[in-house]
Each structure stands twice: as C-alpha cells, then as structure tokens.
Amino acid sequence: MITIRILKLEDVKNIAVLHQMAFDNFFLTSLGNNFLNKFYSSIIKSSEGIAIGAFDENDEIVGFAIGAKIKKGFYKALLKNNFISLSLCASKSLIIRPTNISRLIKTFLTNETSNDNFLSYATLLSICVSPEKKGQKIGKFLLEAFETEIMEYSSGITLTTDRLNNDYVNNFYISNNYTLADQFNQGKREMNFYIKKLK
C-alpha cells in the first residue's frame, strides 16, 4: 500500500537518491548529489515550497512531487537566496564545465519567464517515481495529492517537460487532464508548457 505525506528536511537524502535513479541523464542530476541535497532542502525550507512523498509499506520513499505555491518569483528567489551554496555544492561539475553556470541560471529562469500568462499559478518543479514502480499509478496518486495541497493557495498549476522523445511523460500529463498551453526552447531543448486549472 502506498501512503502519501508531506516531505521534511530529514527526507532530503532519500529524495536526492531517488532523483538520481529517476532522472538519469538530466542536467540537474549531472550537478551531483550534494547539489541535489541543497536544491531540494532549499525548496522544503522555503515558505513557498510544497513537497509531497509517496512511501511503500516499508516506509521507503518511492516517489515525490515538489513545487511552489506560486510560480512568480520562485526560481529567482531560490537562485538569489541560494546561489553561492548551490554553486559550491555543484562546484566539481561547474569547474569542469563553466558553461554549466549559465545553463543552471537559464534552466531556472526560462521556466519562470517562458510564459507570462500563468504567473499566479503554482508550479510543479519535479515529479518522479522509482523506476521499478513505474506505471503503477503512483505518479497519478502523487499528482492528485499535489493538486489537493496546492488548491488552498493557487487556482491552477503549470509545468514544463521535454517535447521530444518523452511520450510517456507527455501522455502521463495529458491523461491527468493537463492542457498543452505553449511550447518554447530552453537552449537547444524544445519544451512543452502544460497548465491545469483547479478552480
């Protein structure tokens, strides 16, 4: 049986491990475990952050959905308040490849500035399920829990995901009643921008 609960700072270590398994070959993953720890703890500490976890019968984390109550200003504030510590945590990767610094800033800021129409909506930054539990509706369960939690603060949710070679994830959002509202480029990546009106 899967249970859902709000994530706390003590869960961050397990969140980072799960992120690395679920987001293989993603840019943020390439910044390393320390970076992911800092990134997720910054969101959990933020009064604007929302973090929900799915746990199995052994109380092990098998998925999470993490985002912000209001999209406007969230990424900028996260970068501004944590830039030095986030950079230090990612230092090995940033020293090897200094262009990663601008890529990190771009990744955060294009999400925020890509579409001005839904800035008062909440944003889903990251959702994942343990690879061996994929396709068991844990993702759906998490998304619904995230929506219920966010309803108190926002009238809708925005999110972005890759447009190409990503049918599973795009189908996942469409089958959960998200609407494709826009498309944009994040560097060379072509992105889909989805929204869901909650009230």
Ligand SMILES: CC(C)(COP(=O)(O)OP(=O)(O)OC[C@H]1O[C@@H](n2cnc3c(N)ncnc32)[C@H](O)[C@@H]1OP(=O)(O)O)[C@@H](O)C(=O)NCCC(=O)NCCS
């Ligand atoms: C995307 C993710 C969170 C979905 O979680 P999940 O628990 O596997 O998803 P669910 O079981 O709730 O739903 C699966 C949905 O995906 C789609 N899907 C399932 N199998 C599919 C397949 N073989 N091909 C295409 N789409 C498929 C369907 O839309 C299905 O929903 P439906 O049966 O109600 O129509 C999870 O697979 C994951 O962690 N992926 C890697 C990380 C990632 O890319 N996250 C998204 C970042 S934006």
